[in-house]
Amino acid sequence: MAFLRNIWYVAAWDHEVADGRPLARTLLNEPVVMFRSSQGVHALTDRCPHRFAPLHLGKQVGNALQCPYHGLEFDGSGACTRNPHGDGSIPKAAKVKSYPMVEQDSILWIWMGDPEKADPTLIPRFESLDPENWYIGKDYLRARANYQLEVDNIMDLSHIDYLHASTLGNGNGKNAETTVVQDGNTVHSLRLNRNELLSPELERRNGLPPGTPVDRWLDVRWDPPGVMELVVGNAPTGSEDPRKAPGQIRYFQHLFSPETEHTAHYWFATSRRKDLGPEGERIVAEMIVFLRQPFETEDLPMLEAQQRTMGTADFWELRPILLPTDAPGIRARRVLDAMIKAEQK
Structure with a gap:
């Protein structure tokens, strides 16, 4: 079936994603990992681009997720920030898809479509x-x-x-x-x-x-x-x-x-x-x-x-x-x- 892409979806309750505890969840057939850092709440494709290990099995290191297999670290934008091997140079393709996220009304909202269209004012309000x-x-x-x-x-x-x-x-x-x-x-x-x-x-x-x-x-x-x-x-x-x-x-x-x-x-x-x-x-x-x-x-x-x-x-x-x-x-x-x-x- 076709999913509506350019709209905000509920991804989790706010308390489900705690600092230092990544949460894995499949949404619209896509595996996503969410984590909370000092910079906010983030969502990435739950797959390391190196050997495709699920990132949610790793651990949070500062404001980044560390891959459990070979230790590459990715920040909330999906960019690789650390390669612990060799001279430490980071391959250009060492990136993970990131998804816009907003925390509002006890809910973590995620945008699964075109990031350029992710307008937070389109999120339905739940004042209660x-x-x-x-x-x-x-x-x-x-x-x-x-x-x-x-x-x-x-x-x-x-x-x-x-x-x-x-x-x-x-x-x-x-x-x-x-x-x-x-x-x-x-x-x-x-x-x-x-x-x-x-x-x-x-x-x-x-x-x-x-x-x-x-x-x-x-x-x-x-x-x-x-x-x-x-x-x-x-x-x-x-x-x-x-x-x-x-x-x-x-x-x-x-x-x-x-x-x-x-x-x-x-x-x-x-x-x-x-x-x-x-x-x-x-x-x-x-x-x-x-x-x-x-x-x-x-x-x-x-x-x-x-x-x-x-x-x-x-x-x-x-x-x-x-x-x-x-x-x-x-x-x-x-x-x-x-x-x-x-x-x-």
Whole structure:
């Protein structure tokens, strides 16, 4: 499949790349090694140009990575800065491809396309992942499925009543009101369930007495190619506009990047404003533990089963039937397809 190249992808959480500890990760079929130095965070092709050893198996020496095989050292720009052999002269071809990287909103972003087009102002903002003002719970999963299947899964949250019946859903979503809004290349899925009874676990986490009906909204913002923020709120049933009524609001982030055509990286998070009180740190940590269970044991097995059933076929080749709840995900797919087509021209 074709990947969109000239766009920012999530490469890691900020804490995943620590000083002195290189991190290897495949992105868009390309092996990449990331490391942090006094000059910032860097990403290089994970392959020494001498005998093709993986650089992530080496060690960081100052602001450079040392190849584990013969000791050549490469800085964040990919230039060889030291040859420990012979007279120390450095061959002209002793260079490694480097990728632009930006650290923003607790995320390490990487540009896999033309470096000349790597404009940091194009990175989507996730203000609720700003560690200065928010408590943030973060985690990571790897999926043996195409990343666009992951995007579909979040854009169509009608599945929670079936796949997550005992945790995130409750069977009351069949009459949900769904609206799709497109702003440039950003797609919003706005979903509202009226007069809903939350699962016992969600009632407890929202501080609701058992059996309390609420109007719950689940609003997703998708930015290409696969980064999303989900805002979930509830208000007492009967409000004319529940989103403006006093109630609980929670923020969740779902970030997907392709590893290969049929595998994907999945970073997920939840956040709570620090000005709401210090208990927020505990709340987000507990919520991440709670969310990992349905994500890992319910979502991933289903997505991976989908991928096995699809095999190597293209999504559109299989001629999927479409339901009303597919509208947000299909809109996102159409936007991404158009961006890839335009880039290839």
